[in-house]
Amino acid sequence: MADILPNMTKLAQDAPPHPFYPLEANIVGYLANEWSVPKLLGVFFAGCAVELGITLLIVNRFNPTLRKGDKAALLWFVVSGTIHVFFEGYFAFNHATMPAMQDPFGQMWKEYAYSDSRYMTSDAFVLCMETSTAIFWGPLSYTVALMITTQHPLRYPLQALVSLGQIYGDVLYYATSLFDHYFNKTTYFRPEAYYFWAYYFFLNFIWIVIPGILLVKSIRATARAFQALETQSAAQQTNGGSKKRN
Known part of the structure; x- marks a missing residue:
């Protein structure tokens, strides 16, 4: 026991300092961000604005009569798909070297990790969740957006599938982190309230x-469709019975 304590102290002293919680987390190769938070946010929102603008131009050309509510849903799935495929896919691909990344996506993840350091330690749940999200919900989000534009009959079933998958993943994300916080007494977010409420809670909510x-x-759309089908089927049976009697 006497030999173990000095060794643990030496490891703690040799470990590179980092701003994430828990402070004893093993985060290898950490480099502080070179860009400020306003600059990172500016790049992110500028990219979203360009993507949404191009999407609207395309939609207005191919389906100018699309309702505003459907356009809003379409834009949501386009942005959501891009975040899933490129941003979350980036994490899945670079998770092992994330603490040292200095490109815009890497710095965004390091900024977000102030609210959840699991993104800096290749946590098994976070990695599997983000990978499956990038592979499945990302491409399917783009597919739903296309179906909304073309008013495809499978739009609502697929929209329900993707939405339920997003909710399910988010609930598990909250649950695993909060379980560790309250039950295992392991906290992944910094003590400043901003990181918990603005990053961890709001962005995921x-x-x-x-x-x-x-x-x-x-x-509701699916229920209306089945109701209309049943009404039509009942009307056909009634008309068929009347013709036979005549």
């Missing part, structure tokens, strides 16, 4: 609120 609304709309 978006993927519960909007998918929740779209899921409800999908269920």
Whole structure:
């Protein structure tokens, strides 16, 4: 026991300092961000604005009569798909070297990791969740956007599937982190309230609120379709019976 304590102290002294919690987390190769938070946010929102602008131009050309609500849903799936495929896919591909990354995506992830250091340690759950999200929900989000543009009949079933998957992943994300916080006494977010409420809670809660609304709309649209089908089928049976009697 006497030999173990000095060794542990030496390891702690040799470990590179980092700003993430828990402070004893093993984060290899950490480099502080070179860009400021306003610059990172500016790049992110500028990219989103360009993408949404181009999307609107394309949609207005191919389906100018598309309703505003459908356009809003379409834009959501385009942005969501891009974040899933490129941003979350970036993490899945670079998770092992994330602490040292200095490109815009890498610095964005390091900034977000102030609210969840699991993104700096290749946490098994976070890595598997982000990888599956990039592979499945990303491409399917683009598919839903295309189906909304073309008013494809499979739009609502697929919209429900993607929305439910996003909600499910978000719930598990919250649950695993908060379970460790309250049960295992392991906290992954810094003590400043901003990182918990603005980054961890708010940014992820978006993927519960909007998918929740779209899921409800999908269920209602599906119910109306089945109701119309049953009404039509009943009317045909009634008309068929009347003709036979005549």
